Amino acid sequence: MSHVLPVPKAVKDLFDDLLGRPVTVNPAEPLRSADVPKTLVALYTDERSQLLAVIGMDFALTAFAGAAIGLIPPGGAEACIEDNEISKMIGENAIEVCNILAGLLNKEGVPRLKLYQTFLPGESAPTDAVNWLLALGRRLDLKVDVSGYGAGKISIALAG
Numbered sequence: 001m002s003h004v005l006p007v008p009k010a011v012k013d014l015f016d017d018l019l020g021r022p023v024t025v026n027p028a029e030p031l032r033s034a035d036v037p038k039t040l041v042a043l044y045t046d047e048r049s050q051l052l053a054v055i056g057m058d059f060a061l062t063a064f065a066g067a068a069i070g071l072i073p074p075g076g077a078e079a080c081i082e083d084n085e086i087s088k089m090i091g092e093n094a095i096e097v098c099n100i101l102a103g104l105l106n107k108e109g110v111p112r113l114k115l116y117q118t119f120l121p122g123e124s125a126p127t128d129a130v131n132w133l134l135a136l137g138r139r140l141d142l143k144v145d146v147s148g149y150g151a152g153k154i155s156i157a158l159a160g
Contacts, residue, residue: 003052003113003158005140006104011154015144018100019068022147030141031056031155033134040086041125041133042098044105045116052113053105054133054157055098059121061144061152062086066094074149091120104156132159 008025015023031039040062044053057065063086067077070093080086086094099115106112119125125133138158145151 003110008142010104011142024145025142028141028143028153036130038121040094040121041119043116043129044102044113046111051159054129055101056133056155058153061154062094064146064149064152065097066090068146068149069093069097077149086120132157
């Protein structure tokens with residue numbers, strides 16, 4: 001049995017619970033190659049370190065989710081966006097969000113995936129991971145609107 005993409009409601013529920021505030025999700029356009037340098041890229045592997053999933057969060061969602069989970073006021077996220085730089089604390093919080101997002105990928109009967117590596121906006125992710133993140137096919141692209149903060153995009157792509 002292979003991994004399957006989460007349904008949008010599962011993504012919404014995870015963000016609702018994780019951030020402790022209402023979140024809405026809606027379909028979004030797939031990530032474009034021009035967006036990758038400003039995207040948090042998270043790699044998920046199985047126990048053999050085989051890349052099986054890639055998640056990307058655009059700059060806005062990285063800032064908003066990283067701030068919301070750390071109870072940082074919305075102004076902290078807005079400052080990151082204005083300065084075009086994710087602060088150290090918001091970046092660490094966003095990485096923790098990615099760690100918890102692994103739960104969306106793990107289902108009974110398939111190899112367990114874990115967060116292997118993350119690349120914050122501005123850091124270069126491996127080409128193979130970026131290619132999976134941009135590939136059409138087994139992917140889910142959503143606009144995530146975090147109440148009180150703002151909206152950004154998440155892309156979930158299955159590799160292999």
